[in-house]
Amino acid sequence: MNTIAFIGLGNMGGPMAANLVKAGFDVRAFDLSQEAQETAKANGCEVAFSAQEAATDADFIISMLPAGKHVRGLYIEDDAPLFEVIKRGALVIDCSTIDGATARGVAEEGEKLGIGFVDAPVSGGVGGAQAGTLTFIVGGSEVEFRLAKPVLEAMGKNIFHAGGHGAGQVAKVCNNMLLSILMAGTCEAINMGVKNGLDPAVLSEIMKQSSGGNWALNVYNPYPGVMENAPASKNYQGGFQVDLMVKDLGLAMDVSQQSASAVPMGSAARSLFTLHKAKGNGKLDFSSLMQFYQDKE
Ligand code: NAD
Numbered sequence: 001m002n003t004i005a006f007i008g009l010g011n012m013g014g015p016m017a018a019n020l021v022k023a024g025f026d027v028r029a030f031d032l033s034q035e036a037q038e039t040a041k042a043n044g045c046e047v048a049f050s051a052q053e054a055a056t057d058a059d060f061i062i063s064m065l066p067a068g069k070h071v072r073g074l075y076i077e078d079d080a081p082l083f084e085v086i087k088r089g090a091l092v093i094d095c096s097t098i099d100g101a102t103a104r105g106v107a108e109e110g111e112k113l114g115i116g117f118v119d120a121p122v123s124g125g126v127g128g129a130q131a132g133t134l135t136f137i138v139g140g141s142e143v144e145f146r147l148a149k150p151v152l153e154a155m156g157k158n159i160f161h162a163g164g165h166g167a168g169q170v171a172k173v174c175n176n177m178l179l180s181i182l183m184a185g186t187c188e189a190i191n192m193g194v195k196n197g198l199d200p201a202v203l204s205e206i207m208k209q210s211s212g213g214n215w216a217l218n219v220y221n222p223y224p225g226v227m228e229n230a231p232a233s234k235n236y237q238g239g240f241q242v243d244l245m246v247k248d249l250g251l252a253m254d255v256s257q258q259s260a261s262a263v264p265m266g267s268a269a270r271s272l273f274t275l276h277k278a279k280g281n282g283k284l285d286f287s288s289l290m291q292f293y294q295d296k297e
Contacts, residue, residue: 001025004151005058007051007074007082008096009036012122013064015129016095016155018043020062022132023154028054056085060151062093067247068102075106088114091147095136097121097173097244099251100166101258103139107165116144119165120152121172125240133157137175139168170255177252179215180245180269184289186216190223191293201226222287231285239285242277249273 001024006017009031020027021044029045030053031037041047048054051074055061061082065071071094075082086092092110094103094117103119110117118140128134134156138145145161152159162171189212193203200223208217220239221227231239249270256263276292 002059002151003028003057005030005048005051005054005061006040006045006064007031007054007061008064008070009033009040009045010064010066011126012095012129013062014039014043015126016062016064016134017045019129019132019155020151021045025151025154028058030054050080051082052080052085055082057087058090060091060093060148061086062151063096065094065096067096068098071096071098072102072106076109083109083113083115086110086113086115089116091116091118091144093118093120093148093151095120095122097248097251098169099254100139100169101254103169104166107140116140116147117165118144118148119168120148121168122156123172123175124156126238129155136160137162137168137171139163139166139170141165169251173248173252173255176245176248177263177266177269180249180273180286181265182214183216183220183222183287184269184272186214187222187287187290187293190221191290194223216287220287222290224290230287232287232290236284236288236291239287241282242273242284242286242288243282245286246270246273246277246282 003026006027006029009029017027017029017040027045028048029040030048030051037047107117118138120136120138122134122136124134135158136152136156137160139162149159162168190200194200204217204221204226221230222232224232252266276289281288
Protein backbone atom coordinates (compact mmCIF):
# COMPACT_ATOMS: atom_id res chain seq x y z
CA MET A 1 0.00 0.00 0.00
CA ASN A 2 1.22 3.53 -0.78
CA THR A 3 2.48 5.88 1.94
CA ILE A 4 0.66 9.17 2.27
CA ALA A 5 2.00 12.27 4.05
CA PHE A 6 -0.86 14.41 5.36
CA ILE A 7 -0.10 18.02 6.36
CA GLY A 8 -2.79 20.12 8.06
CA LEU A 9 -5.02 18.13 10.42
CA GLY A 10 -7.65 20.76 11.26
CA ASN A 11 -11.45 20.56 11.08
CA MET A 12 -11.26 19.10 7.58
CA GLY A 13 -7.82 17.47 7.38
CA GLY A 14 -8.18 15.53 10.67
CA PRO A 15 -11.19 13.42 9.60
CA MET A 16 -9.88 13.12 6.01
CA ALA A 17 -6.62 11.58 7.29
CA ALA A 18 -8.63 9.24 9.54
CA ASN A 19 -10.60 8.00 6.50
CA LEU A 20 -7.36 7.25 4.62
CA VAL A 21 -6.24 5.08 7.55
CA LYS A 22 -9.61 3.29 7.50
CA ALA A 23 -9.09 2.60 3.78
CA GLY A 24 -5.78 0.88 4.57
CA PHE A 25 -3.22 3.56 3.62
CA ASP A 26 -0.13 4.20 5.77
CA VAL A 27 -0.58 7.83 6.79
CA ARG A 28 2.29 9.93 8.19
CA ALA A 29 0.68 13.06 9.56
CA PHE A 30 1.90 16.49 10.66
CA ASP A 31 0.28 19.66 12.00
CA LEU A 32 1.67 22.66 13.88
CA SER A 33 -0.97 22.03 16.56
CA GLN A 34 -0.12 19.46 19.24
CA GLU A 35 -3.82 18.76 19.83
CA ALA A 36 -4.40 17.98 16.16
CA GLN A 37 -1.38 15.63 16.20
CA GLU A 38 -2.75 13.74 19.19
CA THR A 39 -6.16 13.28 17.54
CA ALA A 40 -4.45 12.01 14.38
CA LYS A 41 -2.46 9.50 16.45
CA ALA A 42 -5.65 8.27 18.14
CA ASN A 43 -7.12 7.82 14.64
CA GLY A 44 -4.29 5.52 13.56
CA CYS A 45 -1.92 7.94 11.80
CA GLU A 46 1.82 7.80 12.38
CA VAL A 47 2.71 11.27 13.66
CA ALA A 48 5.86 12.94 12.27
CA PHE A 49 8.09 15.53 14.00
CA SER A 50 8.05 17.83 10.98
CA ALA A 51 6.38 18.22 7.61
CA GLN A 52 9.67 17.26 5.94
CA GLU A 53 9.88 14.03 7.94
CA ALA A 54 6.30 13.18 6.93
CA ALA A 55 6.94 13.89 3.23
CA THR A 56 10.28 12.12 2.80
CA ASP A 57 9.80 9.00 0.61
CA ALA A 58 5.99 9.40 0.61
CA ASP A 59 4.17 8.45 -2.61
CA PHE A 60 1.45 11.07 -2.07
CA ILE A 61 1.60 14.32 -0.11
CA ILE A 62 -1.78 15.79 0.82
CA SER A 63 -2.12 19.29 2.26
CA MET A 64 -5.22 20.85 3.83
CA LEU A 65 -4.18 24.34 4.91
CA PRO A 66 -5.94 27.67 5.53
CA ALA A 67 -4.79 29.80 2.55
CA GLY A 68 -2.48 30.17 -0.49
CA LYS A 69 0.43 31.66 1.49
CA HIS A 70 0.54 28.55 3.71
CA VAL A 71 0.58 26.23 0.68
CA ARG A 72 3.30 28.19 -1.14
CA GLY A 73 5.27 28.40 2.13
CA LEU A 74 5.00 24.68 2.82
CA TYR A 75 6.23 23.51 -0.60
CA ILE A 76 8.53 26.34 -1.72
CA GLU A 77 9.21 29.25 0.64
CA ASP A 78 9.45 28.07 4.26
CA ASP A 79 12.83 27.37 5.90
CA ALA A 80 12.52 23.64 5.21
CA PRO A 81 10.35 23.51 2.06
CA LEU A 82 8.88 20.15 1.11
CA PHE A 83 10.06 20.33 -2.50
CA GLU A 84 13.58 19.77 -1.07
CA VAL A 85 12.66 16.27 0.14
CA ILE A 86 9.70 14.98 -1.91
CA LYS A 87 10.88 12.17 -4.20
CA ARG A 88 10.64 12.36 -8.02
CA GLY A 89 7.43 10.75 -9.27
CA ALA A 90 5.47 11.50 -6.09
CA LEU A 91 2.15 13.36 -6.37
CA VAL A 92 1.17 16.41 -4.31
CA ILE A 93 -2.59 16.70 -3.74
CA ASP A 94 -3.46 20.11 -2.32
CA CYS A 95 -7.05 20.07 -1.00
CA SER A 96 -6.95 23.59 0.51
CA THR A 97 -9.19 26.29 -0.98
CA ILE A 98 -6.69 28.80 -2.41
CA ASP A 99 -6.29 31.03 -5.46
CA GLY A 100 -5.75 29.36 -8.83
CA ALA A 101 -2.58 31.40 -9.52
CA THR A 102 -0.80 30.00 -6.43
CA ALA A 103 -1.92 26.47 -7.36
CA ARG A 104 -0.50 26.90 -10.89
CA GLY A 105 2.76 28.39 -9.48
CA VAL A 106 3.33 25.48 -7.08
CA ALA A 107 2.49 22.99 -9.87
CA GLU A 108 5.09 24.62 -12.14
CA GLU A 109 7.83 24.46 -9.46
CA GLY A 110 6.97 20.80 -8.84
CA GLU A 111 7.12 20.00 -12.55
CA LYS A 112 10.74 21.27 -12.72
CA LEU A 113 11.63 18.68 -10.04
CA GLY A 114 9.64 15.79 -11.53
CA ILE A 115 6.97 16.07 -8.81
CA GLY A 116 3.30 15.92 -9.84
CA PHE A 117 0.67 18.29 -8.47
CA VAL A 118 -3.11 18.54 -8.46
CA ASP A 119 -5.29 21.16 -6.84
CA ALA A 120 -8.25 19.29 -5.32
CA PRO A 121 -10.43 21.66 -3.27
CA VAL A 122 -13.49 20.13 -1.67
CA SER A 123 -17.17 20.76 -1.19
CA GLY A 124 -19.14 19.08 1.59
CA GLY A 125 -17.82 20.68 4.78
CA VAL A 126 -16.80 19.03 8.03
CA GLY A 127 -19.77 16.61 7.92
CA GLY A 128 -18.66 15.39 4.48
CA ALA A 129 -15.05 15.07 5.66
CA GLN A 130 -16.14 12.92 8.62
CA ALA A 131 -18.50 10.75 6.57
CA GLY A 132 -16.03 10.36 3.68
CA THR A 133 -18.55 11.83 1.23
CA LEU A 134 -16.69 14.95 0.07
CA THR A 135 -16.82 16.22 -3.49
CA PHE A 136 -13.32 16.80 -4.92
CA ILE A 137 -12.86 19.27 -7.78
CA VAL A 138 -9.53 18.46 -9.36
CA GLY A 139 -7.18 20.51 -11.54
CA GLY A 140 -4.22 18.76 -13.19
CA SER A 141 -3.22 16.61 -16.15
CA GLU A 142 -5.18 13.49 -17.10
CA VAL A 143 -2.32 11.29 -15.78
CA GLU A 144 -2.18 13.18 -12.46
CA PHE A 145 -5.97 12.97 -12.12
CA ARG A 146 -5.93 9.18 -12.64
CA LEU A 147 -3.15 8.81 -10.04
CA ALA A 148 -4.99 10.94 -7.46
CA LYS A 149 -8.44 9.38 -7.94
CA PRO A 150 -8.07 6.18 -5.85
CA VAL A 151 -6.69 8.23 -2.95
CA LEU A 152 -9.49 10.80 -3.18
CA GLU A 153 -12.09 8.01 -3.37
CA ALA A 154 -11.09 6.98 0.17
CA MET A 155 -12.23 10.43 1.38
CA GLY A 156 -15.04 11.36 -0.99
CA LYS A 157 -17.93 10.31 -3.18
CA ASN A 158 -17.81 12.56 -6.26
CA ILE A 159 -14.44 13.16 -7.90
CA PHE A 160 -14.52 15.66 -10.79
CA HIS A 161 -11.75 16.55 -13.24
CA ALA A 162 -12.28 20.29 -13.90
CA GLY A 163 -9.29 20.80 -16.24
CA GLY A 164 -5.58 21.69 -15.99
CA HIS A 165 -3.68 23.04 -12.95
CA GLY A 166 -5.73 25.67 -11.08
CA ALA A 167 -9.03 24.65 -12.74
CA GLY A 168 -10.21 22.91 -9.56
CA GLN A 169 -9.86 26.16 -7.63
CA VAL A 170 -11.67 28.19 -10.29
CA ALA A 171 -14.58 25.71 -10.43
CA LYS A 172 -14.81 25.67 -6.64
CA VAL A 173 -15.14 29.47 -6.34
CA CYS A 174 -17.65 29.59 -9.24
CA ASN A 175 -19.80 27.13 -7.26
CA ASN A 176 -19.46 28.96 -3.95
CA MET A 177 -20.18 32.34 -5.54
CA LEU A 178 -23.40 30.88 -6.98
CA LEU A 179 -24.24 29.33 -3.59
CA SER A 180 -23.83 32.73 -1.87
CA ILE A 181 -26.14 34.38 -4.44
CA LEU A 182 -28.78 31.64 -4.02
CA MET A 183 -28.65 31.91 -0.24
CA ALA A 184 -28.87 35.72 -0.25
CA GLY A 185 -31.80 35.63 -2.68
CA THR A 186 -33.58 32.97 -0.63
CA CYS A 187 -33.20 35.01 2.60
CA GLU A 188 -34.41 38.13 0.78
CA ALA A 189 -37.55 36.46 -0.59
CA ILE A 190 -38.50 34.71 2.68
CA ASN A 191 -38.00 37.93 4.66
CA MET A 192 -40.27 39.89 2.30
CA GLY A 193 -42.93 37.18 2.47
CA VAL A 194 -42.87 37.04 6.27
CA LYS A 195 -43.05 40.85 6.51
CA ASN A 196 -46.21 40.61 4.42
CA GLY A 197 -47.83 38.11 6.73
CA LEU A 198 -46.84 34.80 5.09
CA ASP A 199 -45.87 31.69 7.05
CA PRO A 200 -42.15 31.02 6.23
CA ALA A 201 -42.74 27.25 5.93
CA VAL A 202 -45.71 27.68 3.56
CA LEU A 203 -43.87 30.25 1.44
CA SER A 204 -40.76 28.04 1.31
CA GLU A 205 -42.82 25.06 0.11
CA ILE A 206 -44.51 27.19 -2.59
CA MET A 207 -41.18 28.50 -3.90
CA LYS A 208 -39.55 25.05 -3.64
CA GLN A 209 -42.22 23.61 -5.96
CA SER A 210 -42.18 26.68 -8.25
CA SER A 211 -39.64 28.34 -10.50
CA GLY A 212 -37.71 29.83 -7.53
CA GLY A 213 -36.78 26.36 -6.24
CA ASN A 214 -33.09 26.00 -5.37
CA TRP A 215 -30.61 24.13 -3.14
CA ALA A 216 -31.08 26.46 -0.13
CA LEU A 217 -34.85 25.85 -0.16
CA ASN A 218 -34.43 22.11 -0.74
CA VAL A 219 -31.92 21.23 1.98
CA TYR A 220 -30.74 24.32 3.88
CA ASN A 221 -33.66 26.62 4.65
CA PRO A 222 -32.29 29.80 6.34
CA TYR A 223 -35.46 30.55 8.37
CA PRO A 224 -35.45 29.05 11.92
CA GLY A 225 -37.93 26.22 12.46
CA VAL A 226 -38.71 25.48 8.81
CA MET A 227 -36.23 22.59 8.57
CA GLU A 228 -35.51 20.71 11.75
CA ASN A 229 -31.93 19.72 10.88
CA ALA A 230 -30.78 22.89 9.13
CA PRO A 231 -28.30 25.17 10.98
CA ALA A 232 -31.07 27.86 11.06
CA SER A 233 -32.97 25.66 13.55
CA LYS A 234 -29.84 25.26 15.71
CA ASN A 235 -29.04 28.95 16.29
CA TYR A 236 -26.96 28.87 13.10
CA GLN A 237 -24.33 26.62 14.75
CA GLY A 238 -22.37 24.06 12.69
CA GLY A 239 -22.52 24.08 8.89
CA PHE A 240 -20.43 26.46 6.76
CA GLN A 241 -19.11 29.56 8.54
CA VAL A 242 -19.65 33.12 7.28
CA ASP A 243 -15.85 33.61 7.61
CA LEU A 244 -15.20 30.83 5.08
CA MET A 245 -17.84 32.15 2.67
CA VAL A 246 -16.25 35.62 2.83
CA LYS A 247 -12.84 34.01 2.13
CA ASP A 248 -14.21 32.13 -0.90
CA LEU A 249 -15.97 35.25 -2.23
CA GLY A 250 -12.68 37.15 -1.98
CA LEU A 251 -11.07 34.44 -4.13
CA ALA A 252 -14.01 34.68 -6.58
CA MET A 253 -13.45 38.45 -6.88
CA ASP A 254 -9.75 37.82 -7.67
CA VAL A 255 -10.72 35.37 -10.42
CA SER A 256 -13.26 37.84 -11.87
CA GLN A 257 -10.68 40.62 -11.89
CA GLN A 258 -7.95 38.50 -13.50
CA SER A 259 -10.32 37.35 -16.25
CA ALA A 260 -12.34 40.60 -16.63
CA SER A 261 -15.54 38.65 -15.93
CA ALA A 262 -18.55 40.70 -14.84
CA VAL A 263 -19.82 39.51 -11.42
CA PRO A 264 -22.37 42.11 -10.22
CA MET A 265 -24.40 39.48 -8.35
CA GLY A 266 -21.27 37.92 -6.79
CA SER A 267 -20.01 41.40 -5.75
CA ALA A 268 -23.34 42.17 -4.09
CA ALA A 269 -23.30 38.84 -2.26
CA ARG A 270 -19.72 39.49 -1.13
CA SER A 271 -20.72 42.91 0.29
CA LEU A 272 -23.69 41.37 2.12
CA PHE A 273 -21.69 38.56 3.69
CA THR A 274 -18.80 40.94 4.57
CA LEU A 275 -21.19 43.36 6.33
CA HIS A 276 -22.75 40.41 8.16
CA LYS A 277 -19.27 39.27 9.26
CA ALA A 278 -18.40 42.83 10.36
CA LYS A 279 -21.38 42.72 12.73
CA GLY A 280 -19.63 39.87 14.57
CA ASN A 281 -21.28 36.88 12.84
CA GLY A 282 -18.20 35.32 11.24
CA LYS A 283 -18.43 32.09 13.21
CA LEU A 284 -22.13 31.49 12.47
CA ASP A 285 -23.36 29.34 9.61
CA PHE A 286 -23.70 31.32 6.36
CA SER A 287 -27.51 30.90 6.30
CA SER A 288 -27.52 33.34 9.28
CA LEU A 289 -27.55 36.05 6.58
CA MET A 290 -31.30 35.71 7.25
CA GLN A 291 -30.69 37.80 10.40
CA PHE A 292 -29.10 40.54 8.31
CA TYR A 293 -32.41 40.92 6.42
CA GLN A 294 -34.37 40.74 9.68
CA ASP A 295 -32.08 43.50 10.97
CA LYS A 296 -31.13 41.44 14.04
CA GLU A 297 -27.75 41.97 15.67
P1 NAD B 1 -8.46 24.61 10.12
O1 NAD B 1 -7.99 25.97 10.50
O2 NAD B 1 -9.35 23.87 11.04
O3 NAD B 1 -7.18 23.67 9.83
C1 NAD B 1 -5.99 24.09 9.23
C2 NAD B 1 -4.85 23.36 9.94
O4 NAD B 1 -3.63 23.63 9.25
C3 NAD B 1 -4.64 23.78 11.39
O5 NAD B 1 -4.74 22.64 12.23
C4 NAD B 1 -3.23 24.40 11.39
O6 NAD B 1 -2.53 24.17 12.60
C5 NAD B 1 -2.60 23.67 10.23
N1 NAD B 1 -1.45 24.34 9.64
C6 NAD B 1 -1.34 25.62 9.18
N2 NAD B 1 -0.12 25.82 8.65
C7 NAD B 1 0.56 24.65 8.75
C8 NAD B 1 1.87 24.22 8.39
N3 NAD B 1 2.74 25.04 7.80
N4 NAD B 1 2.23 22.95 8.66
C9 NAD B 1 1.36 22.10 9.27
N5 NAD B 1 0.11 22.45 9.63
C10 NAD B 1 -0.29 23.70 9.39
O7 NAD B 1 -9.13 24.79 8.68
P2 NAD B 1 -10.17 23.78 7.97
O8 NAD B 1 -11.56 24.16 8.31
O9 NAD B 1 -9.70 22.39 8.16
O10 NAD B 1 -9.96 24.22 6.43
C11 NAD B 1 -8.83 23.84 5.68
C12 NAD B 1 -9.04 24.24 4.23
O11 NAD B 1 -10.25 23.63 3.75
C13 NAD B 1 -9.21 25.76 4.02
O12 NAD B 1 -8.54 26.12 2.85
C14 NAD B 1 -10.72 25.92 3.88
O13 NAD B 1 -11.08 27.06 3.10
C15 NAD B 1 -11.10 24.62 3.18
N6 NAD B 1 -12.50 24.19 3.38
C16 NAD B 1 -13.04 24.19 4.63
C17 NAD B 1 -14.37 23.79 4.79
C18 NAD B 1 -15.01 23.76 6.16
O14 NAD B 1 -16.24 23.63 6.24
N7 NAD B 1 -14.24 23.89 7.25
C19 NAD B 1 -15.11 23.37 3.69
C20 NAD B 1 -14.52 23.34 2.42
C21 NAD B 1 -13.19 23.76 2.29
